[in-house]
Amino acid sequence: MLFFEIVMVAMAAVRANMLRSVLTTLGIVIGIAAVITMVALGEGAQQRVEEQINRMGTSVLTVRPGQQMWGGVSRGDAELSVDDAIALRDESDGLLQVSPEQQSRLQVAYKRWNSNTQIMGVWPEYFEIYDHGLQYGRFFNQGEVQGRRRVAVLGFNMAETLGETPPELLVGETIQIRGIMFEVIGIMEEKGDAAWVRPDDQVFIPQSTAQYRVMGGRDRLNSIYAATDTPDQLDVAFAEIDRIMRREHRIKVGEEVDFNIRNSADLLETFNETTQTFAFLLAGIAAISLLVGGIGIMNIMLVSVTERTREIGVRKALGATRKAIMTQFLVEALFLCLLGGMIGVAAGYGASEMMTRVAAWETRVAPEAVVAAIGFSAAVGLFFGLWPARRAALLDPIDALRYE
């Protein structure tokens, strides 16, 4: 009952100084907007990571060359060889599906068209590891790897890149990779991007062909991919890869390894660092704005208490308790902050939308985040309103009534 009246009085006070109130809450507005945008970015990134992990394969481990150490001194990048890939395939008792990757950006030509394209030398297992599907034709097989055959499977976009429509006309045609003739045997389904990997724009050829006919005979792989049937085998697979690679590279127990084993989530983490950095920046802005905003609220509340000293005196003379006065000013500060909080949520929502449109960053404004932001602005109001409200409550009735 009494509380309701106090709320009405506080609301009237905010409304009586609407312009001042809105200006005062600007800090809170910016702070809350930053919080909302930050969380929206984070949520969006999280969502994208999950999608990409799925696209990249949840149960794929990537082996990359690491630093070769000798007595604590780096001796440059270590190398991954085809023998490593063979060892991983043959000695893991069928736990792992393995494919090497030897890749290079090279000129691809067809009729009058040509394009600078990523050429991927892989094994047939590669298509299974990444669950690639075919639109037309077929993948190459183990026999064609052994025979170093000049056959190519094109990513979904390649037909268009090479100027052929409809794409199936390309199957059976001859293209040139770095001037060497290849027969197109298949065209893949659309896959979409996963982090920096764009399978739709790649051309896949047997690893052996890549090594001996296209890339100058060097036995030097970019990566080895290994997949398990289910994601819960990843830990075992990790240990197994570590064991086999240590033996292949003759690394003693206790010595540093010269390779890295990563899962998809690890790889994506680096990729998402940019949005993360931006999120941290926003967190900083949010913290500072909320602090400045809170101090602004405190300042305006002190002004309000001073301006209304007489009123406080009158209310006290008529029987308002300290608690009633305190509540009145706390609720007023709370209102100011909630007002700012709500404008901030709207602004944050707008900013998130804009980021999605302009920078193509995925965002998601979660209802929980909105509730939390409003709750947080309320907390700021209570915290920074406390001192002014206490000052009002502790005013001496006589002094307050005499105040000019």
Next chain:
Amino acid sequence: MSDIIRTEGLEKHYHLGAETVRACDGVDLLISQGEFVAIMGPSGSGKSTLMNMIGCLDTPTGGQYWLNGTLVSEFSEDELARVRNREIGFVFQTFNLLPRATALHNVELPLIYAGISSKERRRRASEKLELVGLGDRMGHKPPEMSGGQRQRVAIARALVNEPALLLADEPTGNLDSVTSEDVMRQFEELNEQGQTIVLVTHEHDIAGHAQRQVHLKDGLLEKDFLNPVEPTG
């Protein structure tokens, strides 16, 4: 008749550096239910100080004060707020109305702090506004009213909680003489209906409306006497 106000050696001393201002320096005062008392004295004699202590707006630095038989000089701030709300109606020289609120809302204020429901508040507040002759001005705000009207709103506000004690500190100090007479007649009427009133003034005409005069000088009681009874009829 029972005592509404009883003070013994009531003191208010202010310490300003080495100097001590004895605004009230040991006042013994008895006021009974239904009395109409005027407190007189020159400026600075301690009238307001005494009045504020009687009205529980201020706390004494010494002595004791019983209101309606309760020793309120020992009360805490919140207990005093309750006493001000339930037992006392205060009228000020400067009206002390909330300028942005309507007359009705101003009169409702004490009832809000008494926790009365809005319907009942409205009923009681308009009743008191009718009583002081402002039934047709309830929606007006103080700046739209004359001094006399404002003071009558303040009187309605002071009466709205049916207080045991109506206090007024120079209520006519900001009014012209005609309006002052109106306001004083209002007080007389209220007193005739049994309302105990204590009023501070330094004007003899105003004090003449009361039944009894208490004179202060330098924070001390100087004279205390009954006004000659006016011939009735």
